[in-house]
Structures are given as structure tokens and as C-alpha cells.
Amino acid sequence: MAMTGVLRPGHVQIRVLDLDEGVRHYRDVMGMEETGRDEQGRVYLKCWDEIDHASVVLRQADRAGLDFIGFKVLNVKTLNQLEADLKEYGVKTERIPAREMLETGERVRFVVASGHTIELYAEKAPHGNGCGGVNPTPWSPQSERGIAPRRLDHALLYGPNIEEVRKLFVDVLGFTLVEHILTPDGKANQVIFLSCSIKSHDIAFGEFPEPGKLHHCSFLMDSWDHVLRAGDIMSMHKVPVDIGPTRHGVTRGCTIYAFDPSGNRFETFKEDRTPYPDHAPLTWTFDGLVGEGGLDYVQRKLHETFLTVVS
Template sequence: MMNFKEPIFDVAQLAHVEILSPKLEQSVEFFTRFLGMEVTARSGNSVYLRAYEDFYHNTLKITESAQAGLGHVAWRATSPQALERRVEEIEKTGLGKGWIDGDIGHGKAYQFTTEDGHLMEILWDVEYYEVSEERRSKLLNRPSKRPDRGVPVRRLDHVNLMTSNPGKDTDFMLDTLGFRLREQIRDNGNVLGSWISVSNLVHEIAFMQEPNLVKGKLHHLCYWYGIPQNLYDVSDLMKDHGISIEVPPNKHGVSQAFCMYVIEPGGNRIELFGDAGYIITDPAWKPVIWEMEDVPGNGDTWIGTAFPESWWTQGTPRTVREAEEEKVVKP
């Protein structure tokens, strides 16, 4: 018999993500006009949004900032007791920052950082979306009507962070928060990327190597459609309206998900999932390990065009050098 470490089931899901944008209103328009999302609140220089099958008050917060990038990632615990247990473990790592009273859409939360400095929080109390009668769906298990604009995304799916040390950040999430390793890319034993989850999805979060060892970058935020055809529909729409499509409809090898990548007006990369690939029900799942030599043409893109160099090397915020190089390419 194999020996297994007792699993931790104290983190339930990805609750919401905050991104930063130097073009707040244009970013908001992108998510509402093209992806059909709804603004649920505004406060100061932040706007809160949700997709039509998100049950919470918001899953996205966009905050105006000098540069694009990540604000924070929020996780919901499985219970108030689970929240206290994870906070106790986080504090042992020295990465805890302390409690905040809450924000629009949720109650008190404990903030901490990853080893690389990405800001996160864990919480229990959330505000559920209250639908008005005119926006109520005839589907009783859907929080609100399918929007009549753009090609509406259905729910928040995952976030991918660029880091100077994917292996160290992965271990922190596994050991401290109870995530499980699903797939990983290695190069002679060195971890270049990890896909990890607390559910039966392949990932709610991934870590990718930042090639210049710059800390704390966002690679992308992903929303889910569930139907691959929607990727072609939204590509057609965005192409006609000048939205930058970095990777047209494609299929990953890692995760097997149908995907595409666009750059929203504030500069952040947004992934759209045509489906979520496969699901994991095996409690003794053995992580899938890719060697880097096998990834190009198989792990990154299984069906579709090759990924551009920018996908592997660029995240937000841009470094000064990256910004200057971009000016040369795009005068």
C-alpha cells in the first residue's frame, strides 16, 4: 500500500480576483461590452463585476493604477473553522499580513503573500448576488439571465501568475493551503510551471516561470464559456473591434482545455476557456509531469497555431526594459 499525506480540505474555491488597469473605464467596457459581464458596484477608483453564472456579488475587481497587473487573489474557505485553521498555518510561514475588515461583496479576510510576493487573501463570509425580478432567469439554478450583449462568459475559472520560483510558490500552496498538484513542466528537475487545484478542476491557479526572475507578475486571468464555438464567436467580434488577440482559438495539451488569449485595453492578458478540459476524480491522482522538451507543440498547443514568444515571456506589470522594447516594436 502507498503512503499518502492526509489531504487538507480547508480551501473551497477561487472567490474573486482584482486586476489593476491604467485605463479603468476602457477595461470595464471590455468586460461588459464584449464578455457580457455586469457591473455590480463602484467604489472610489475600483469597479466590481460578475459573470452571469457567478453566484457571488462579484468575481472581478478592477482598480485604476499606473500599471496593469495583479491586485490580489481571493480564496474562500470551506467553513469559518477552516478559515481559522489556514490562518494559523499561514502565520507560521511568516508570509501573513493580517486581517482586513472586508470589501464590497465579502466580510473579513486574512491577507498574505506567496513566496514571490503576490498578494492573496482567504475569507469565509460572502455576499451572494441578489437578482432583480426583470433580470431573473427562468432557469432556477442560474443566478441571472444570459446577457443580451457580446458573447457572455459564464463564470470565473482560474488565474495564472508569473513567478521567479514556480517550485517554491507551488510548495507553499500545497503545504500551507492544501492544493493538489495536477500537472507540472520541468526542465532537468527545475520546475517551470505548475497547475494546481483544490477541486476536481485541473487548476484554479497556475504558476509560470518569469524568464528574468522578476517577482509578482500576472500572466493571465481566465473566464469560462463551456462551449468551444463561443471562442470563434468572440474572436470574430473582437477582431472587428480592434481588440488584440494574442492566441486565436486553440487547444492546450496541459489541461486539454480549448482556449484563446486576448489583451484587454488596460494591458492584462485574459484567457477565455471554451471548455475546462478534463476533470479529476481520483483521490490518489498522480501528477502529470512534462519535460520542457516535450511541451512545444504538445503541452502548450495541442490543436492550433504555435504560441507566440510573448505568451512565454510577458506578464504584467511590464518592466521598464519591456516597455522600452515594446515601443520599438510598436512605434
């Protein structure tokens, strides 16, 4: 169902400890555009090259983390069919009314075996990217503000039972297993990378004892130079950096990992692989995360924080 069923990650709702600090980070340092605030006090933002109303929703809470991630599907017919498929598979679903989120239609919500809440939706009001729809410009003034990622690209979520999650995403939602990292004994998956397109991944899951944890949300950059520029801006604003700048062996992505003011990890990421659904998944051994540079190809180092720090 690639590019006809589930299309792409559409939004994440992130919990922040201080809403003003969170807005300053995502709007002023990241350079995202604020597109609205709702009666619940949530703040909506989008990356410069995204067409729809918002991709990041911030909610103040007493603990950081991810409330849910939503995927846009082709149309309402597809949404209804996928909900029926989920129910037939044995998944309990909930319909969230239209406009519960600003400018967003009905959403189908469900919880997967890792403890994460996933949503599907078909309709979100267009906002545009500032380039125009007729004789468009190649970039907009917004693309020069702050770190200026192009889009919300993917998320890595940590929790238990990721083999069950893999089956649901592949068998019901039409995703492809693109890459996987094996456990130290080589008998199961430690991390799985799943795509509903020809990206290196649209979502990934890592095996972890606590359910429902956020490892990171990732934002797409135009080039390696833009990743390095993002690092400069992080340093200027004293954003705590976790890993990078470097390249992954896994997914080949050029990357910097850092933390927002609430401790939610985020990534500035340059895509460098286009796997098609007929490509066999790439396999990494757990030892390969270090010895073959799976995590950090430059230093061939396993950063302990990558395996242990979540929100």
C-alpha cells in the same frame, strides 16, 4: 481539504490604465454584470453564472497588472484555521476588515515567494445568477450578453521561487499538483498547475525573474462553440488576440488568449479535464510545449509571447 477548505478562486483585483475603457471591456465586450462602485473608485463585476457579488474588481492605476487574487473558503472557522496554519508555517498574514471590499467579509492576506498577494475569505454577499433558486431556469438573459463567460476560472501568475509556492499551496492550503512543465534541463518546474477542486487548475505559477507578474486571468466558457463565438466578438471589437483559437495539450483546455485595453492578458477557456486528488500529476517536458503540442496542440508551436509578455 478539497471542497471543504479552500473552495475556489473568488476574486481578482486588476489594475487598469483607464477605468472607463476597462469597464467597457469587461462589462460590454466580456458581458460581465457591473454590481457596484466603492468610495475608492473601484468597479465590481461578476460573470453571469456566479452567485456571489463580484469576481473582478477594477482599479485605475499607472501600471497594469494584478493587485491580488482571493480564494473563497468554506466558512469562518476554516478561515481562522488556515490563518493559524499559515502562521505556523512561517507566513506573515494581515487581516483586511470586513467591507473594505463591497459586500465582502474579513480577508486574510499574505504574500507568497513569487511576490504575489493572495487572500482567503469566507463571506461575500450573494447576488444570484438570474436563474432563481426554486425551479431555476437553465440560463439567464445575462448569459447571452457579450462573450458571456460563466465564471472566473483560474489565473496564471509569473514570478520566482515557484517550488516554494508549490509547497505552501499543497502542504498548507490543501491544493493538489495536477500538472507540471519541466525546465529545459528537466531538473525543476517551469510551470505548476494547482487545484483545490477537480478542475484542471484553480491557479498556476510560472518561473519568471520578476516577482508579482500577471500572465492571465481565465474565464470559463460553456463549450468550444462558445470559445469560437468569443473570438468573433473579440474581432468585432478589435480586441488584440495573442493565441488561438486552439487547444492546449497541457490541461486539454480549448482557448483564446487576448489582451484588455491596458495590456492585461485574459483567456476564454473551455475546461476539458476533471482530475481527482488521487490522480498522479501529469508531466510535460519543456520540449513537449512544442513537439507534443503542450501549448498549442493544433499548430505545435511555441508562441514567444506566452513566455515573455506579462503585466
